[in-house]
Amino acid sequence: MLSGIQKSTVERVAWGERLGFRRPMMSPLTPVAALGVAFVVLLTASPLLNLLTAALAGGSRGLSSLLSGSVFTLMSRTLLLATLATLWALLLGVPPAWILTRTDLPGRRLFRVLGVLPLAIPPYIGALTYITLLGPVGLVNKAYHAMGGAGQLVNIYGLWGGVLVLGLFTYPYILLLAGSALESSNPALEEAARAAGHGPMGIFIRVTLPLLRPSLLAGSLLVFLYALSDFAAVSFLRVTTFTTEIYQQLNTRFDLRSASALSSVLVLLTLLVLVAQRKSLGRRSFVQRGSGAKPPTVYPLGRWKAPALLCTYLVLGSSVFLPIALLLYQVGSPGILFQTLASGQRYLWNSLWTGAVAATVASGLALFVAYLIDRRKGRVGLILTAATQLGYAIPGTVLGLSLILLYNTYVPWIYGTAAMVVLGYLLRYLPQAVQGSVAALSQVDPNLEEAARGLGRSSWQALREVTIPLIRPGMAAGWMLVFISSIKEVAATLLLRPAGFDTLPVRIWIATIEVDFAGAAATSLILIATTALPLFLIKRLDAGISQLD
Amino acid sequence: MKAAGTGATMTEVIRLEGVSKCYGGGGIVATREISLVVAKGEIVALVGPSGCGKTTTLRLIAGFEAPDGGSIEIGGRIVANEAIFVPPERRGVGMVFQDYALFPHLTARENVAFGLRNWNAERRRRRIAEALDLVGLSELEGRYPYELSGGQQQRVALARALAPSPQVVLLDEPFSNLDADMRAQMRQDVHRILHQAGTTAIFVTHDQEEAFMIADRVGVLNQGRLEQIDLPDVIYHTPATRFIARFVGSADFIPGLVQNEGIITELGTFPNQQGLPSGQAVEVMIRPDDIELFADLNGEATVVTRHFRGSDNFYCVRLPSGRTVHSSQGSTKVVEPGARIAVKTDPTHVVCFYEDESTR
Numbered sequence: 060m061l062s063g064i065q066k067s068t069v070e071r072v073a074w075g076e077r078l079g080f081r082r083p084m085m086s087p088l089t090p091v092a093a094l095g096v097a098f099v100v101l102l103t104a105s106p107l108l109n110l111l112t113a114a115l116a117g118g119s120r121g122l123s124s125l126l127s128g129s130v131f132t133l134m135s136r137t138l139l140l141a142t143l144a145t146l147w148a149l150l151l152g153v154p155p156a157w158i159l160t161r162t163d164l165p166g167r168r169l170f171r172v173l174g175v176l177p178l179a180i181p182p183y184i185g186a187l188t189y190i191t192l193l194g195p196v197g198l199v200n201k202a203y204h205a206m207g208g209a210g211q212l213v214n215i216y217g218l219w220g221g222v223l224v225l226g227l228f229t230y231p232y233i234l235l236l237a238g239s240a241l242e243s244s245n246p247a248l249e250e251a252a253r254a255a256g257h258g259p260m261g262i263f264i265r266v267t268l269p270l271l272r273p274s275l276l277a278g279s280l281l282v283f284l285y286a287l288s289d290f291a292a293v294s295f296l297r298v299t300t301f302t303t304e305i306y307q308q309l310n311t312r313f314d315l316r317s318a319s320a321l322s323s324v325l326v327l328l329t330l331l332v333l334v335a336q337r338k339s340l341g342r343r344s345f346v347q348r349g350s351g352a353k354p355p356t357v358y359p360l361g362r363w364k365a366p367a368l369l370c371t372y373l374v375l376g377s378s379v380f381l382p383i384a385l386l387l388y389q390v391g392s393p394g395i396l397f398q399t400l401a402s403g404q405r406y407l408w409n410s411l412w413t414g415a416v417a418a419t420v421a422s423g424l425a426l427f428v429a430y431l432i433d434r435r436k437g438r439v440g441l442i443l444t445a446a447t448q449l450g451y452a453i454p455g456t457v458l459g460l461s462l463i464l465l466y467n468t469y470v471p472w473i474y475g476t477a478a479m480v481v482l483g484y485l486l487r488y489l490p491q492a493v494q495g496s497v498a499a500l501s502q503v504d505p506n507l508e509e510a511a512r513g514l515g516r517s518s519w520q521a522l523r524e525v526t527i528p529l530i531r532p533g534m535a536a537g538w539m540l541v542f543i544s545s546i547k548e549v550a551a552t553l554l555l556r557p558a559g560f561d562t563l564p565v566r567i568w569i570a571t572i573e574v575d576f577a578g579a580a581a582t583s584l585i586l587i588a589t590t591a592l593p594l595f596l597i598k599r600l601d602a603g604i605s606q607l608d
Numbered sequence: 609m610k611a612a613g614t615g616a617t618m619t620e621v622i623r624l625e626g627v628s629k630c631y632g633g634g635g636i637v638a639t640r641e642i643s644l645v646v647a648k649g650e651i652v653a654l655v656g657p658s659g660c661g662k663t664t665t666l667r668l669i670a671g672f673e674a675p676d677g678g679s680i681e682i683g684g685r686i687v688a689n690e691a692i693f694v695p696p697e698r699r700g701v702g703m704v705f706q707d708y709a710l711f712p713h714l715t716a717r718e719n720v721a722f723g724l725r726n727w728n729a730e731r732r733r734r735r736i737a738e739a740l741d742l743v744g745l746s747e748l749e750g751r752y753p754y755e756l757s758g759g760q761q762q763r764v765a766l767a768r769a770l771a772p773s774p775q776v777v778l779l780d781e782p783f784s785n786l787d788a789d790m791r792a793q794m795r796q797d798v799h800r801i802l803h804q805a806g807t808t809a810i811f812v813t814h815d816q817e818e819a820f821m822i823a824d825r826v827g828v829l830n831q832g833r834l835e836q837i838d839l840p841d842v843i844y845h846t847p848a849t850r851f852i853a854r855f856v857g858s859a860d861f862i863p864g865l866v867q868n869e870g871i872i873t874e875l876g877t878f879p880n881q882q883g884l885p886s887g888q889a890v891e892v893m894i895r896p897d898d899i900e901l902f903a904d905l906n907g908e909a910t911v912v913t914r915h916f917r918g919s920d921n922f923y924c925v926r927l928p929s930g931r932t933v934h935s936s937q938g939s940t941k942v943v944e945p946g947a948r949i950a951v952k953t954d955p956t957h958v959v960c961f962y963e964d965e966s967t968r
Contacts, residue, residue, distance in 0.1 A: 506709035509672050512696040513703040514723030514772065528713050 095427055096439060103446045103486060107326065107453060109468075110461035113315075114323040130324065137300040137328075140221050140293070141286035147226030148282045149275065152233030155374050157263075158367045159234075160241040162360045170371055174234050177378040179591045181547045181564070182228040183291035184583040187571060188382040189215055189224050190295065191389050191580075221298040225286050227378045232285075233278035240274035241267070246356045259358055280336040287329055288454030290550035291564070295571055301325040302456040302550065309460060309554065319464065322457040329452045383587075389580035399581035403566060407585065410562040413477060414545035417484035421492035422538045424485075429496035430522075434505070447493045450486050455550025458487055462555060479555040480562075484545035491544060492537040499533020500526070539593040546589060563589070620684070621776050621808040622646040622669065627678035629664055638664040640832040641678065646776070651802055651809045652837075653823035655816050657855070661832040662812040666778045669810065670703050671696035683775045702769030702777040706784060708761045710753040716740070716764045717749035723772040739767040742801055759790045766798065770805055777802070779811035783818060795821055816856045820844070828852045845957040853893050853959070860933040861891040864960065871960060874927055875899075875953040882960060890960035894953065896936035901925065903943055904950035911945045925951060 155174065159167045177185075192198050193215040203212040215223070244267070252266045290302040301321060308318040360367055390396055400407070428447055432440045453461070462483055466474045473479060503526055511521035549564035556565065563586045570579035624644040630637050639661040646652050654662040667673045669680060671687065671694060679689035682701065687694040702723075710719050720739050724732045740746045743763035753761055762782065769777050782798065783791045799822045802809050813819055819826045820840040827837035828851075836848040847853040850861065864873035866888040871878045873892055884890065901911075901923060912924040912932060921942065923935045935951075943949060 504707065504709055506705045506707060507711060509670075509696070510703065510705060510709040510711070510768075511722070512672075513670060513699075513701060514768070515697045515725065517695070517697055525711055525713075529711075 092427075092431065096431065096443060099424060099428060100442060100446045103449050103489065106458065106461035106465045106486065107449060109465040110319055110326070110457070111323055113464055114319040130321070133299065133301060133304055133321075134324070134328075136218065136298075137287060137325075140218060140225070140298060140300060141283045143218075143222040144225035144229070144286040145279045145282045147222055148230040148233050149279060151226060151230035151374050151378075152278065153237055153275070155371050156234050156237035156241060157267075158371060160238050161356065162358050162367060164360060164364070164367050164371065170375065171238065173375055173379060174238075175231055175594070176375075176591075177228050178231050179587055179594050180228060180379070180382055181291075181549075181586075182225055182285075182289060183295055183549060183564070184386070184567065184587065185228040185378075185382055186220075186224045186292040186295040187567070187576070187579055187583060188385040188389075189220070189227075191385045191576065192381075193220070216297040218298055220296040221293050221300075224292055224296060225289060226282075228292075229282045229285050230374070230378070232281040233275065236274040236278040236281075237271055240271055244270055249356055277336065280332055284329060284332050284336065284451070287325070287332065288456075288550075290454065290456050291568060301328075302454055305456050305460065306550075306553075315460075315464070318460055322460055325454060326452060326457055329454065333448070333452050383584075386580045386584050386587075389576055390584065391577060395577055396581050396584060399578060400585060403563075403582065403585070406561050406563050406566050406582075407589070409477075409560060410546040410564075410586075410589070413480050413484060413562065414542045417481050417488065417545045418492070418538045418541040420481070421485050421489050421541045422496070422534055424489065425492035425496040425537060426534065428493050429500050432493070433497055433500040448490050450488060450490045453487070455483075455487060455548060455552075456554065458483055459551040459554030462486075462551075475557050477557060477560055479557070480552055480560065483551040483555045484541070484548060487548065487551060488541040488544045491540040495533050495537025495540060496530065499530035499537075502533075503529050536597050539597045543590045543593050547586070619648045620645055621648050621650075621682065622810065623681040624665075624669070625679050625681075627665070627668060627675045627680060629661075629668060629673060629675050637661075637832050639668070639675075639829075642829075642832075642834045643678075644827065644834060644837065646808060646810060648808055649806050651799075651811070651822060651824050652827060653819035653825075654810065654812045654827045654829055654834075655814065655819045655855070656829035658814060660829040662814075662829050663780055665829070666703075666780055666810065666812050669776070670701050670778055671699050700772075700775050702772065702774035704762070704765045704769050704777065704779040704782050706781040708753075708765040708785075710761055710764055710768070712753050714752075715749065716745060716751050716753070716756065716760075716767075719753070719764055720749075720767045720771050722768060735771055739771040742770065742805060743767045743797075758786050759794055762786070762794060763797075766801060770801075770807060774807075776808045776810065779809060781812055781814070783813070783815075798822065820856075826856075828855060830855075846959055847893070850893075850961055853961075858896050858934055860894045860896075861961065862894060862927075862931060862933065863963070864890050864892045866890060866960075871958065874929055874931065875933075875951060878953075878955060878958040881958045884960060889963055891963055892955075893959040893961065894933055894955065896922065896934045898953055898955040899925070899933060899935035900952040900954070901935055901937055901941070901943060902950045902952065903947060905948055907948040907950040909949050909951045911943050911947050911949060913945055914943065925949065927951070 155170075158164055159171050159174065164170070190197060193213045194200070195211055195214055195216070197213075197215070199213050200211055214220075248266055248270070249262050252262045257265060287300075288302065289300075290306065293300050294303050294306070301324070305318050305321050305325070308314045308321065425447075428443050432443055450458075462479060463474070466479065466482075473482075507525050507529070508518070508521040511525045512518065516524060546562070547564060548562075549568055552562055552565055553568060556562070561569070563582055566582045567579050567586070570576070570582060622645065624642055626641040626643055627639060628637070628641055629639045642661075642665060644652075644665075654665060656662050664673060668675050668688070669682070674693050675688055677690075680687050682699055685694075686692050687699050710716075711722065714722065717736060717740070720736050721732065724735055727735065736749075737746065740749055743766055745760060745763050745767065748756065748760060753764070756764065762785075766777075766779075766782075769779075779798075783794055786794055795818060811822070816826075820843075823840065825837060826840050826843050828835050828843065828847075830849070830851045836843060836852055843852065844856050847856065847859075850859075853859040853861075862873050862875060864871040864878070866880060866884045866886055867877075868886055869877060870880050871884075871890065871892060875894065878892060908928045910926050912926050914924075915922040916939070918939065920939055921937045923937060923943070924932055925935055926932050933951075937943075
């Protein structure tokens with residue numbers, strides 16, 4: 060999901076290049092490339108097509124099960140959850156974004172780095188920590204009872220709990236997008252408003268916010284999409300949504316037809332959101348400022364310093380420090396942590412190798428796809444873009460189901476092996492790798508390859524000696540993103556894993572279902588530590604990329 | 609690269625014959641039947657407004673585009689026609705890009721060395737030193753492109769293009785990314801470097817002044833057509849078309865009638881240098897520096913506006929017929945708008961266009 064943020068650059072460049080006709084030579088696809096395109100499209104599109112056919116094959120029975128009232132209740136609850144979570148994430152993300160980019164808040168650079176950290180905590184771990192705090196037997200209720208209260212003061216289970224947690228662990232998308240838009244907005248616009256007699260507040264409402272609208276919309280859609288597709292966090296918080304219902308139908312009632320009918324509805328819903336997202340991102344370009352422009356105006360906080368600090372601390376505290384502290388509290392002693400690590404080496408290893416294999420295959424495919432997309436506008440590029448974006452439209456649960464349906468029928472010898480898990484990660488996170496590569500590639504001036512050719516290199520040599528060294532950091536970042544996302548994945552893994560093949564998130568899931576909160580917390584800490592390292596490396600790589608630019 | 613060719617083609621480095629190129633399935637015509645010959649050691653500028661096809665012409669020569677018609681020869685060898693297409697890496701052409709296209713992951717030295725891969729180590733080392741010395745950047749060879757100023761980046765790009773001793777160097781708007789003061793300096797430097805290296809060069813610009821300053825010959829493109837190619841002063845004084853007349857400098861056109869004694873116009877009678885038939889109605893091109901103004905209370909013309917431009921005063925003058933023409937006068941010669949004046953015109957070159965078509 061993180062790479063949705065890189066998307067904007069991709070589209071901006073694509074637009075710019077569509078205007079001029081200075082493109083490198085376009086030769087017809089070689090047979091190898093054509094075969095590759097066919098393979099990628101088949102790989103990515105077949106599970107979904109198979110699912111939709113299966114749902115339609117259900118005929119009138121499938122349709123009647125769809126039209127029953129319960130589906131509408133389910134849909135309205137899922138949409139309500141997603142909408143409220145999005146609003147909550149906006150509320151959490153926008154004020155810090157402005158404070159951290161446009162004021163003289165002390166330590167704002169550090170805060171901006173920390174602001175990304177909630178992305179290292181998957182929402183289902185966030186849900187666990189808030190159950191520890193606000194659950195029926197959580198810390199708050201215990202304290203309430205200790206003070207002589209009766210009954211429950213708070214209960215996190217239910218819709219509002221889902222909203223609380225989803226918003227808290229997805230707001231960084233909005234913080235990041237709004238932050239970068241605020242940072243890159245042209246200060247002359249605000250100065251013009253100031254010259255026209257507006258104060259800081261008027262400027263914010265009349266100039267800054269309207270300019271921010273596209274990035275806020277893009278960020279909101281990311282959060283919305285996440286909320287629609289989330290499975291584990293809402294399961295833990297006992298909210299019934301499309302994904303949990305699909306899982307129910309599959310796992311307890313073994314009703315494939317209902318599950319695929321529900322999945323089809325959910326996919327159509329996410330596709331709608333995805334189309335809206337693409338549209339909103341495509342128009343983002345007007346926030347751009349020319350090169351060499353001044354950095355944006357920084358407002359002195361004055362007596363607002365304390366409230367601004369408090370706001371930043373509160374948001375970061377409740378999404379980073381408090382969850383980590385609660386996990387540590389839940390684990391109890393370091394002994395349990397080591398014990399979990401020692402006994403769970405196998406799970407860590409399973410997570411690492413499936414993630415690494417998926418990331419490597421995805422990066423390889425992504426380079427091929429990105430090169431065709433970036434250097435070859437037109438139909439092939441469009442088809443490949445659409446095919447490799449499909450992963451975004453398919454929630455993990457649905458992807459798991461559609462892969463089961465497809466491979467169980469046609470390729471049964473793969474079904475029931477760990478390869479299914481890898482395949483799931485690959486399809487789900489291929490868009491991240493592709494976008495990483497496309498973004499990196501679009502930064503490489505096509506003139507560079509032409510310059511190399513003018514100096515005696517063939518097109519293949521130019522690719523190897525000039526282009527690949529230049530996009531290596533971007534590709535590495537894409538690899539890391541796929542790796543991180545894969546080792547956090549739980550929804551598809553639960554459906555696709557062979558019996559007994561547990562990954563870290565699966566262990567967290569099982570421990571939580573078995574109400575072993577200490578074990579779940581210990582595994583969660585291990586998982587967070589495993590993802591934090593690559594996340595840190597991506598930041599370093601980003602710095603490397605901007606230096607080359 | 610060995611200098612190829614025999615006898616007649618000895619001094620001819622580039623030959624384009626009827627080269628055409630379309631984009632978008634023929635919808636957009638970039639170049640129409642361009643024919644052009646460039647001699648060894650010659651510097652040719654192609655000028656024209658944006659979208660006139662000048663950059664496409666360059667890319668066709670470099671081999672980044674394939675022509676739809678016509679043929680291209682480099683050093684006596686056909687590199688592109690209906691049957692042949694030699695890829696850019698085998699054309700022996702150096703290219704300097706508008707944005708320089710320096711490899712950001714390589715130092716200045718490594719950029720220059722990029723085209724010398726197949727040279728032996730000793731020759732390569734010497735050639736790199738030569739090329740860097742030629743552009744005056746020997747001290748900065750270890751720097752990365754982002755550590756160099758715009759002018760320095762351009763020198764590296766030039767050194768990189770010159771290092772493999774290509775038969776021709778192509779420069780695409782080489783000065784457009786530089787600041788005004790830097791640009792003037794680089795124009796002189798590039799001119800010196802190209803001449804010193806004895807390189808054949810074709811460069812593209814939209815700035816006619818730049819073309820006049822640097823090039824031995826200037827070609828003017830309009831809507832994909834090479835309308836005229838000649839010495840700079842010939843282009844300026846005897847433009848082949850109205851478009852060129854306007855593009856390479858200011859020009860007014862006043863109606864005239866060819867008679868036995870010359871071409872009779874509102875501004876006087878001019879010699880019929882082109883030998884046009886008597887009775888022919890024409891339009892005569894008048895450059896602002898062809899018109900003299902004299903303060904004269906009984907003059908029939910009036911000053912409409914005066915713009916002080918530093919080195920001169922640029923006047924707009926209304927003639928008795930109501931037609932306006934422009935005149936460039938010395939920076940100290942001031943006549944205020946509204947004043948009556950006498951106008952004297954003495955063009956050294958009388959260029960006439962027929963009224964109904966754009967050519968002479």
